[in-house]
Amino acid sequence: MHSGEAEAGFTLIEMAIVLVVIGLIVGGVLLGQDLIRAAETRATITQIEKYNTAVNTFRGKFNALPGDLNGQIATQFGFAARGSHTGQGDGDGEIEGNNNNTSGGNYSHVEDAGETVMFWVDLSSAVAGNLIEGGFNTASSTIVPNTDITGTVLNLWLPQAKLGHGNYFYVYSGNYYNGSAWANLGVNYFGLSAVSSIVASSNGTMSSTANIPVAQAYAIDRKIDDGLPQSGNVMAWFLNDHQRWTDGTDAYTTANEPTPTTAATAGSSTTCYDNSSAASGTPGIANATQHYSMEINSGAGANCALSFKFQ
Secondary structure, three states, X not given: OOOOOOOOOOOHHHHHHHHHHHHHHHHHHHHHHHHHHHHHHHHHHHHHHHHHHHHHHHHHHHOOOOOOOOHHHHHHHOOOXXXXXXXXXXXXXXXXXXXXXXXXXXXXXXXXXXXHHHHHHHHOOOOOOOOOXXXXXXXXXXXXXXXXXXHHHHHHOOOEOOOOOOXXXXXXXXXXXXXXXXXXXXXXXXXXXXXXXXXXXXXXXEEEEOOEEHXXXXXXXXXXXXXXXXXXXXXXXXXXXXXXXXXXXXXXXXXXXXXXXXXOOOOOOOOOEXXXXXOOOOOOOOOOOOEEOOOOHHHOOEEEOEEEEOO
């Protein structure tokens, strides 16, 4: 027999209210995540703009690029001492590294010594007016050979990107392999990728991976350039030993500007961009022959890295 009391349970109205509340909570979480990502993107764009401004201010004051100051001028103004080898402050307008602090060890890649390291030291120097945030004066143009830079020590050598994901900013000059040796092109870049180490042993260079979410890479490129990953002043390549597109192919193959890869690669969960012939996934870029892989999971995949030509 039933008692006279009403049975406990949810009415349709109560269930609807619960579902609405759940929806509001989920929507709020997603909106919060979007706002965080947007803030990270804006902060990273601000970083690159500040770095370009700092470079131009430095060049206006000292008539040379940071890191590239020759030893005599560096001493005259009170900057940290340069090394004695090429790529350790030679005033040629190219930001080079120097492997193992050796004669003839200059490369355009980020090395364990040289101008690619001293670039950040100079910009954070009191002599220059502390043109960037952070202090990198523990770094050196002439680090003891065979000393690798890894882990938290990287924070003392390179600035961390505001978008996180283990990404750092670094500098280097463009180059290509002419058949017998690497040749510099006189074009300098800021790189942005997830750096794991700067190694010193056996002609070692910087190791990094592409770890920027596609949506953020696209937003950065669209904001300050053309929004396309293989053209303009912002491109989806990075340093991992040397310059590579995010699909792993070499960025520079001749002494000319880099040529976009020609293979019709479709977008996937692991790609930064899609360069298939009928690509149209980038919002606002209809039938583009190359675009960021925004059509894949709304660009959530952390598959990109970027390089920015000095402005």
